[in-house]
Amino acid sequence: MRPPRTSAARLLGAFEPGSPEWEEARSGAMVTATDVAAIVGLSPWMSPFSLWHHKVGTVRADSAPNAAMSWGSRLEPVIADAFAEAHPDLVVHATGTWENGARPWQRATPDRILAPEAGGLPSVLEIKTSRYGEGFGEPGTGAVPVYYRCQVLWQLDTLGLETAHVAVLIAGQDYREYVVRYDEDEAAFLREQAVAFLAGVASGTPPPLDGHAATYRTAQRLPGGVEEVVADISPAIAEAYRAALLDHRRAEEAKRAASAAVLAAMGPAKKYQAGGLLVATRTVREDGTTRSLIPHPSYVKAAAA
Structure with missing residues (x-):
């Protein structure tokens, strides 16, 4: 069954993570839902500096999944089934990568699209796993970690939708659900920051260095080789x-x-x-x-x- 349509975006396709098509849909002069938290400095995994170098191609993104990512992928359909059982009024659709119709550089790959059986506007389902549940608040509210909030707001803004459901399995046994509503002001801020970031990609101007672990790892991986010379750097x-x-x-x-x-x-x-x-x-x-x-x-x- 095809996922429901949205007038604000078009479906580019469903790409296997790590495939050349998947990489192409996420690289270059475009911003995905995963990128946007890094752009505004809120991602635990990427910094603006590391993302910039991935976008311009000086440092290749590490697409090899770690154990947490691997198990998260394995558990995704299980958590989706649990959500579907709890919401018989919603049809859960597999989906793929979407591109905003007015802003082709804005893309998102939600985990699932939800369609009410009685008709009405679709919504997004984002699926997560968490070891300790850090950043997740009272179930049923919008209290999710801020980097996930950035992600789902970007998905909603890309697809032109109003509601995102977040289903999370904590410590392998604590299943919870959250609801994030679209916020126009927050979405506008994320877009502004994304546009500024892409301008830096186009001009070859990297973001400032910071103390993020990803920034240091990226600096370590910058190409250059080794020359038997002594470099002069500023006293500061x-x-x-x-x-x-x-x-x-x-x-x-x-x-x-x-x-x-x-x-x-x-x-x-x-x-x-x-x-x-x-x-x-x-x-x-x-x-x-x-x-x-x-x-x-x-x-x-x-x-x-």
Whole structure:
């Protein structure tokens, strides 16, 4: 069964992830729903700098799935089935890559398209898996991680739709649903940022460097080879590097001191909490001594908020 049509966009096709057609539909002077969170600096996986280099082709994007991505793909149809069972009034359609009719550079590949059996406007279904459920709030609301919100808003804006459903399986057993409504102001902001980013791609002007891990990985992979020469860089860059090294050493020392204090306070306990929040888990060797102290991600994020 073909997915429902939308007057705002056209379906380019359903491409196998990683295939040449899939790569072509996502590369070059266009912005996908996955790209847009990186463009506005909210993606945990890409930075504006790393995405820019992928777009201009100086560094090839790593399309090999990691374990989390691989299992997410395997579980996608299972989660889609769970959503369909919970919503017999909606017909769940497989879909592909869509291109906005007025803005051909704007593309999106939602996981599913939903059509009400009684007629009416289609909606989008985005499917996620999460280890700890970080960033997901009360089920039934729009409280999804901000980078996923960017993604589904871009999908809605591309297809000209009003509603996105987000189905997520947390820790392999906690199934939840969320609803994100189209927001014209947010969508306009994302488009403005995307247009500015594409202008930088066209002019050959990369975004500023930042502290994102993807920025550093991209800088490492930039082509250039090795020449037996000594490069002169500005004293300001060199001083910033020296200061960062010193800050890092001090931070490592402070982390070791704090970890030692935690272990001393924990005694033989495997886990510890503070203020009702799980803070960390201790892994041990066969003799009961500590191998490592693993902080709980939700506590770290709550402390940083």
